[in-house]
Amino acid sequence: SAKKFGGHRFAFYDPALQHELDLRLQLESDIITAIKEKQFVAYFQPQLDCQGNIIAAEALIRWIHPIKGIISPYYFIPVAEQSGLIDQLQSSVLFDACMLIKTLEQTQQLHDSFCVAINISACQFITHSLYNNIVSIVDAFGISPTRFKLEITESILLDDMAENIAQMQQLKAKGFRFSIDDFGTGYSSLAYIHTYPVDELKIDKSFIDKIHEGNRGSAIVSTIISLAHNLGFNVIAEGVETAEQAKTLTQLNITGMQGYYMAYPMPAAEFISWLKQQRNS
Ligand code: C2E
Ligand code: MG
Numbered sequence: 001s002a003k004k005f006g007g008h009r010f011a012f013y014d015p016a017l018q019h020e021l022d023l024r025l026q027l028e029s030d031i032i033t034a035i036k037e038k039q040f041v042a043y044f045q046p047q048l049d050c051q052g053n054i055i056a057a058e059a060l061i062r063w064i065h066p067i068k069g070i071i072s073p074y075y076f077i078p079v080a081e082q083s084g085l086i087d088q089l090q091s092s093v094l095f096d097a098c099m100l101i102k103t104l105e106q107t108q109q110l111h112d113s114f115c116v117a118i119n120i121s122a123c124q125f126i127t128h129s130l131y132n133n134i135v136s137i138v139d140a141f142g143i144s145p146t147r148f149k150l151e152i153t154e155s156i157l158l159d160d161m162a163e164n165i166a167q168m169q170q171l172k173a174k175g176f177r178f179s180i181d182d183f184g185t186g187y188s189s190l191a192y193i194h195t196y197p198v199d200e201l202k203i204d205k206s207f208i209d210k211i212h213e214g215n216r217g218s219a220i221v222s223t224i225i226s227l228a229h230n231l232g233f234n235v236i237a238e239g240v241e242t243a244e245q246a247k248t249l250t251q252l253n254i255t256g257m258q259g260y261y262m263a264y265p266m267p268a269a270e271f272i273s274w275l276k277q278q279r280n281s
């Protein structure tokens, strides 16, 4: 408080804090404009199995700014979450994902088990906006919910666990599946992991990076893979960047791999031509 610093008047004005607040408000209003101008688009990054078949794609949001260029989600997702704009961004990602699936289904380029991974923010569980937001769009497109896997983080399984799990069960009853993103970085108890309504673990990139740094690096990854297999979960590696990492993960019998080594996230049109090219090679 101001008193602590020896003043008799209360300091309500903190220039640094005010500046931060101004920036946030500015960003918030820029996001609102960008939504109206349709500047948010989903990119798609493939997930391949050990034989090189495409099993899924992760939808990753990008802000295509007319002046600043492509803006990373690390910059705007937190503000979108705090300001309640995340549902609208989520809808636009889901819309793009549905368009992609429809296009692929119509051109018969789609394996039955192909699905799109959608990142879900923890705050969408708090506001209970998740179910209606997702189901209305997917139903409107007439796409089977089994075409989606929803990526959540471990924190959702910890805070208000019973409440969040009830919301997950509701979506699972519709046919949606769940994947735990950045697995290993949170604090979910391994003793409880089998009780969570999830279908897949996604090993965080930080563990994939260390896979060749001695025995410990590979021990963690191989332990997570065996754990997943023993529990009947799929297991995906994220951030695979080298041929050596892909080779080791194949030897460990991973379900799927995603990373710059296989392909970068791409706009939908580019992803479709990439698929065609893969099929022809
Ligand atoms: P994430 O879900 O863990 O996504 C993985 C991130 O790693 C993506 O960053 C992806 O582009 C990047 N990546 C993929 N392969 C490699 C690789 O080989 N090396 C390296 N260094 N990076 C790789 P991106 O697209 O910038 O997304 C960052 C985060 O923003 C995501 O992390 C996710 O938490 C969040 N995000 C992205 N799209 C959405 C969305 O539609 N909704 C929500 N709520 N969050 C999103
Ligand atoms: Mg993700």
Ligand code: MG
Binding pocket: 181, 182, 202, 204, 238
């Ligand atoms: Mg991840």
Ligand code: MG
Binding pocket: 182
């Ligand atoms: Mg991550």
